[in-house]
Amino acid sequence: xxxxxxxxxxxxxxxxxxxxxxxxxxxxxxxxxxxxxxxxxxxxxxxxxxxxxxxxxxxxxxxxxxxxxxxxxxxxxxxxxxxxxxxxxxxxxxxxxxxxxxxxxxxxxxxxx
Amino acid sequence: xxxxxxxxxxxxxxxxxxxxxxxxxxxxxxxxxxxxxxxxxxxxxxxxxxxxxxxxxxxxxxxxxxxxxxxxxxxxxxxxxxxxxxxxxxxxxxxxxxxxxxxxxxxxxxxxxxx
Numbered sequence: 001x002x003x004x005x006x007x008x009x010x011x012x013x014x015x016x017x018x019x020x021x022x023x024x025x026x027x028x029x030x031x032x033x034x035x036x037x038x039x040x041x042x043x044x045x046x047x048x049x050x051x052x053x054x055x056x057x058x059x060x061x062x063x064x065x066x067x068x069x070x071x072x073x074x075x076x077x078x079x080x081x082x083x084x085x086x087x088x089x090x091x092x093x094x095x096x097x098x099x100x101x102x103x104x105x106x107x108x109x110x111x112x113x
Numbered sequence: 114x115x116x117x118x119x120x121x122x123x124x125x126x127x128x129x130x131x132x133x134x135x136x137x138x139x140x141x142x143x144x145x146x147x148x149x150x151x152x153x154x155x156x157x158x159x160x161x162x163x164x165x166x167x168x169x170x171x172x173x174x175x176x177x178x179x180x181x182x183x184x185x186x187x188x189x190x191x192x193x194x195x196x197x198x199x200x201x202x203x204x205x206x207x208x209x210x211x212x213x214x215x216x217x218x219x220x221x222x223x224x225x226x227x228x
Contacts, residue, residue, distance in 0.1 A: 032215045043203055043219035044157070087157070091215050100172075101217060103149075105156035 001026045004090050006104035014112050017078050021107045023088030024070045032091040033064055035073050037084045038106065044087055047073075075109075083111045115140035119204045119220030126227050132177075132191040134223050136204030139185065144206040146187040147217065148179055151201040163187060164209065199227045 006023045013019045025033075033050035048055065050062040050071050061074040071090075075082055088104035119136045126132060138144050148160040159172045161179035169179050176195060180188045187204055204220040 034216070036217075041201075041224075043222050044217075045219070046216055049216070089217075100159060100162070101215060102159075103157040 003027065003092065003102045004088055004104040006088050006107050008105060008107060010108040010110055012110045012112055013078055015078060015080060018074065018076050019078055019109065020072055020074045021086055021088075021109075022070055022072050023090075023104055024068075025088075025090040025102075026069070027090070027092050028066075028069060029093050030090045031093070032101075033062075033071050034089040034101075035060075035062060035071075036087040036089055036103075038087055039084050044103075047086070078111050080111050080113060083109060085109070115206070115218065117204065117206055117218055117220045119223055121223060122221065123224045124226070126194050126225065128196055128227055129193045132189070132194055132198070132225070134189040134202055134204075134225075136187045136189075136220055137185055138187075138206045141185070141206070141208070143184060143209050145209055146181060147205040147207075148187065148189045149203045149205065149219075151203065153200070157203065161189070194227045196227050199225055201225075 004025050011019055035047040036044040037047045038044040048057050048062050050064050052064055054063040059076045063072045085106040085108045087106045090102050092100050092102055116139045146163045149157045150160055151157050161169055161171055163169050163181045166181055166184055177191050202223045205217040207217050
C-alpha cells in the first residue's frame with residue numbers, strides 16, 4: 001500500500017459545482033495532515049492544514065477520519081481559478097524526533113466554464 | 114517575512130555533466146531544509162533534508178548529494194548527471210518547531226532537462 005494515495009483524476013467539473021477529493025494514508029502514527037495546491041509548472045503552495053475536528057476556510061472544507069485513515073477536501077461553488085492539482089500531504093514520524101512529510105501524487109482538477 | 118530563493122530556474126545539461134542547484138532562505142533562523150524532485154506526471158519525492166548546518170539525511174540512494182554550508186543555504190549537486198535526473202527540483206523550508214512546524218514553503222523550483 002502506498003504511504004499516501006490519491007485518485008489522480010482528472011476531475012472535470014462545471015463552474016459553480018461542488019467537488020470532493022479523498023486521500024488515504026498508511027501510517028496510523030501520522031499526526032499532521034495538509035492539502036497543498038500546485039498550479040501547472042509551479043511550486044506547491046499550502047492550501048490548508050487538516051485538523052482532527054475538521055476545518056473550513058471559505059469555500060474549502062477539510063476533514064480527517066483517523067479510524068479509516070483518510071482525509072478529504074471539499075470545494076463548494078467552484079471557480080475557474082480553482083483549476084489546479086491538489087496534493088494530499090501526511091507527516092510520518094522518523095527517528096530522533098524528526099518527521100517527514102509524504103506527498104500524494106495529486107488530484108488534477110479542471111473547472112469548466 | 115520569510116522568503117526562499119532557488120536558482121537557476123531552468124537548465125539543460127548533457128549527460129555526464131555536473132550539477133549545482135542553490136537555495137537560500139531569508140527572514141528565519143535554524144530552518145529545516147529540504148530538496149524534493151518531481152518527475153513528469155509523478156509525485157514529489159523527498160531527496161534530502163537537513164535539520165542544521167552540516168547535517169544531511171538522504172532519503173533515496175542516487176548520484177545526487179546535498180550540502181548545507183551555512184544555516185540558510187542548501188545546495189544540491191551531482192558530479193555526473195544521468196538522463197533519469199531530469200525533473201522539477203524544489204527546495205523547501207519549515208520552522209524547526211512551534212507554530213507552522215511541518216508546514217513547508219517551497220521555492221519556485223528548478224526545471225532540469227538532461228539530454
